[in-house]
Amino acid sequence: MQIDLIKGHGSGNDFLLIDEITNAYSFSEGERAALATLLCDRNSDLGADGILFIMKSDHADGRMRVFNADGSEASMCGNGLRLVARYACEMQGLTEAIIETMKADLKVSKQQDIYPKVTTYQVEISPVSFLLSDLPLNIDEPNLLNEKIPELSQDLTFSALAVPNPHLISIVDLEQMKSVIQRQISEKVNNPNELFPDGVNVSFVKSLDAGSIYVNTFERGVGFTNACGTAMSASTLVTCLQGLNSVEEVINVYNNGGRVQCVVHENDENYSIDLIGNATYLYQAQVDVDLERDTFSVNSKEEFPEQSTYEKLQADAQGYLQKAGL
Template identity: 85%
Template sequence: MLIDLIKGHGSGNDFLLIDEISNPYSFSETERAELASLLCNRNSDLGADGILFIMKSDHADGRMRVFNTDGSEASMCGNGLRLVARYVCEMQGLNEAVIETMKADLKVSKQQDIFPTVTTYQVEISPVSFRLSDLPLNLNEPNLINENIPELSEELIFSALAVPNPHLISIVETEQLNSGEQKKISEKVNNPNELFPDGVNVSFVKSLDEGSIYVNTFERGVGFTNACGTAMSASSLVTCLQGLNEVEDVINVYNNGGKVQCVVHENDEDYYIDLIGNATYLYNAQVEVDLSRKTFEVSSKEDFAEQQTYEKLQAEAQAYLKGAGL
């Protein structure tokens, strides 16, 4: 099986893009999962946080399916959606588009560069739900906003929401970020447990200067990641609910892979979030895959020059975080 792909990233959250619109690929569901596990292996010649399958839609400009490194499918991926937005918009000569995802059709658009010559896209993150049944989270209450979960921690306060991926978020201080508590909690709720039967993304969030936050995320099906788009969006919303930031204001969201911006919108007690950040291409490659043997070979690879510019954004973000004591 010969496959052409592009490797790219949003805030250091990296993916392999496979175009099923222009190419006559016909993958079974089993093959999609196996491709993700094989090609995304960090010990291989490629390695990534997941595969983005870019497909035709019968009613939108394109369709995105996301498969994690463990072969599971995610309902959404904000950083990945920016890459798909770029690919579809450039393919069709558009500045705005609608991308079909598992739970919703989402608006995307090209934006002014977040940093000089860093290609930037804005994507809609929705729907937002605080119903614990939508995560699911098995607690005897309808929602969880700024509350304790004794089974996980006696000190930390959590909020839970689906956007539509499930997220468990705690606003913390630097000491808690460095304590190892996040790893302990994340592994507990993503192994067999009674609270989160399907697992959950766990984010620790530190409020920085006015309008700025830091988000560190353990991503379900991936582990600790440089950045998670839906986690940064959900975290921004939680900081607005707690009065740390304001709805409709731009929030600078720093992460281990760089920086994005989020804007939380409220409409009749419903929320959606705009996620704005880079969509950077690293290289395109052609691979020969043998799924029966679980092997592949990279037959060609051509680098893009975009990463050098992105690293300047990353360096600026890291210098800011260092100045904030992180």
């Protein structure tokens, strides 16, 4: 099987894009999962956090399906959606579009560059649910906002929400951020356990200057990642609910892969979040895949010149975090 693909990233969260709109690819569900585990292997010639399948939609400008590196499917991916938004908009000559995802049709649009010459897109993150049954989280409460989970920590407080991916968020101090606590909790809730039977994304959040936060995420199906778009969006919302930031204001969200911006919108206690950040292409490649033998080879690879510009944004973000002690 011969496949053309593009590798790109949002905030260092990298993906392989496979276009099923202009190419006559036809994959079974098993093949999608197998492609993800094979091509995303970091020990291979490609490697990525996941695959974004860009598909036709019967009512939107495109459809996105996301498969993690372990072969599991995610209901949403904010960083990946920015890449899909760019691909779909450029392919159709649009500056804004609607992309169908597993749980919702989401608005996307091209934006002013977040940093000089860094291609930037804004994507909608919704729906937002605080019902623990939507994660699910098995405790005897309907929701969890800034409360303790004794089975996980005697000191930390947590908030849980689905956007629609499940997220467990704790606002921490610098010492807690640098400790092994996040890894211990993340591994516990993403291995067989009674609290989160389907696993959960775990984010530690540190408030920085006014209007700025740092988010570090252990992503379900991936592990610690440079950035997780839905986690940064959910974390921004939690800081607004706790009075650290305000709705309808631009919040700078720093991560290990760089910086994005989030804006929380509230309408009759219903929330949505705008996620604004880079959609950077790394290279395009053609591969030959043999799923029966679980092997592939790279026939060609052509680099894009965009990463060097993004690295300037990344260096600025890292410099800011170093001054903050992170």
